[in-house]
Amino acid sequence: MTVTKTTALLAEDVGVSIKDTVLLRNVSLSIDEGSWMSIIGPNGAGKSTLLRALAGSVKPEGRIDIFGQDVQKISGRERAKLVSWVPQTPTIPQGMNVLDYVLLGRTPHLSPLAVPSTADVEIAQNILAELDLSEMSGRTVETLSGGERQRAVIGRALVQEAPILLLDEPTSALDLGHQQEVLRLLDRLRQNSRRTIITTMHDLTLAGQFADQLILLADGGVVAEGSAVSVLTEKHISAYYGAEVHVNRQGNSVLVVPRIDQADSAPFPERAPHSPTNPENSHGN
C-alpha cells in the first residue's frame, strides 16, 4: 500500500528579528505528516525562535504554511487545533491541580465560556495514564518534581490533540527512563496517529535516534540538514558546538560521545561562525 505524503508544515525564507537583532534568517524547511524533525544547534543558535515562529507565537518574515494554510492568516483557535506547543520554560500556575492543568489543552475544542465535558476529562485521564501521572492528578502542579512537571506540560500538549506537536527541549528535565518513555510515547503517536513531531534537542544521540530529519542551526541560519548520519558528524559538532566528540555509527543510529582524552585542548575551542563563505555551511544532504 502506498501512503500519500502530505506536507504538514512548510517554511519558506523564514526570518525573525527583534529591533536590530537578527535571531533567525532565511530558514526554509518542509516536514511531511507523520514524520519527526529535530532542530539542533548550540545555545543561542535560534532553535527556540524557529520553533516559536513555526508555532505562530512570533510573527516572522517569510511564510509558514500548516497543512497548506498560512499560519498568520488562521485564527488562534484554529491554529491551536493544528499545532500544540511545549515551551522550554513553561509558566506553572499556582494552586492548579494536574488534571485541571492538563485539561487546559482542551481549550481550542471548547466554546469560549464552556467547561470541559466528561469526554474531555476522559481524554485527559488517558493521557495522564500514558505519562505515568494518574496518581498525581489531584496534586498541584507546583508540588511536582521537575520531571513530573515536564510530563504534565507534555500531557497538556497531547490533550490538545493537534496533528503537529512542537516541543522545545521536551526531555531536558527528565531522567533517562522518563526521557525514553516520553520519546517513545511521541514516537508511538507519530506512527499510530500520524502526528508530526518537531523538537529542539540538546542530546544529539537522542535527537538522532528518534528523528527522521535533523536541522542544525548556528547563528540563526541552517548550516546542515538531513539524516542523523549526515548531520551528526565530528566536523559539524566541532565547528558549531566547539565540542570534541566521537561519533559512532551503527547502521542508521549515531552515538555522539564527548571526548575527554584531550588534556591539552582549549576549554572553549573556537566555533565556526555562520557565513555564506564558510565551508561548513554546505548542507549535509
Next chain:
Amino acid sequence: MNTRPAATKITWLVGAAVFVVVAIVTALVIGPTSIDRTGTLLELFDAVTPGDIDSGLNERQISIVRNLRLPRIALGLLVGAALATAGATYQGVFQNPLADPYLLGVAAGGGLGATIAFIYDLGDGRGFLDMVQILAFIGALSSVALTWTIGVLGDRTRASTSLILAGVAVASFFTAIQTFLQQQDTDDLRQVYTWFLGGLNTSGWTEVLQLFPVAAICLTLLALAGRTLDILSVGDDEASMLGLSVGRTRIVLVVVASLLTAAAVAVSGLIAFVGLIVPHTVRLLFGSSYRVIVPMSIAVGAGFLVLSDLVARTALTPAELPIGVVTAFFGAPFFVVILRTASRT
C-alpha cells in the same frame, strides 16, 4: 478549572450560601433601633413570599425593616459582590496579586466626578440617578478608558505592566485635579471626605434597583469567565498557543470588571480593601482555580460587606462609622489569620 469531587463543590456552595443567609439575617435583626427579632424575620418572610404574614410590628418598625434595613442589606450584597469579583478578575487578568478594582484609576476618576457634583451642588449622592452617582460613574469609566489608551501605546510585549503604570499616572492626574477643585471650595470638604470613605446609606430601594441590572449582567459574565482566567494564568504566550485570543479576552474582562466597579462606586463611594482581601481569602481557603474564586468571591464579598455595614451602623450608635474603616479594621487582621493558617496547612 475545577475538577474537584462534586461533593466538595456542593459543600462549598452550601457553606457560601449559609454565610450569606447568616449575614442577611444578622444584619436585619440588629440595628440602632430595637425591634422584635421574630417580628423582623416574619416581616422578611412577608416581603419575599406571596402570602400575607402578620409580623406583629407597628408601621414605623415595618418601615425601618422594609425601607431602611432591607435595601441597605441588598445594596451591601450587590456592592460587596461587585467589588470582590472585580478584584478577583483584575488579579487574574493582570496576573498581579496586588490588583484591586481601583487599579486602573476607577477610584480617582470616580472621586473627581463625585467632587465636581458636590462642589457645584448638583446632588447629594442618594436617590435614583443622582448627579453625584452619574458623574462618579462617568469619571470612573473615563479614567479606565484613558488608562487603557495610554497603556496600549506603550510596549506591547509588556502590555499588563504598561497598563498598571498608566493606571498609576492617570490616578495621580485625576487626584491632582480633584484635590485642586476641593481646595477651591472647602465648604463641601466633609461631604467629599465621607464619599471617599464609602458607605451604604440609601434613600430606599432606588440605588439597589439602579445597580442591580449592571451587577447581575456583569457578575454572571465574570462567573462564567472563571475558566478563561485560569487559561490566562499560564501566561500570554502559552494561553495564545492554547487558542485563546489573549488581547481581546483581556479587553472584554477589564471592560466588564470596570463597568461593575464604576456602577458600585457610583452608589457607595470608595470602599477599600474588599476587592483585595476577599479574593485572596477565597484563594487561601478554597484553592487557586478562578472557577472557584469568582463565584465564591461573589458570595463571600456580599456577606462580608453586609456584616461590615452592620458594624458601621451599630458600633457608634447613633453615629455611623465609614464602612471603609470597618472593612479595613476587621478585614486586615482576619486576613492575617487566614494567611498564617493557610501557610501552616
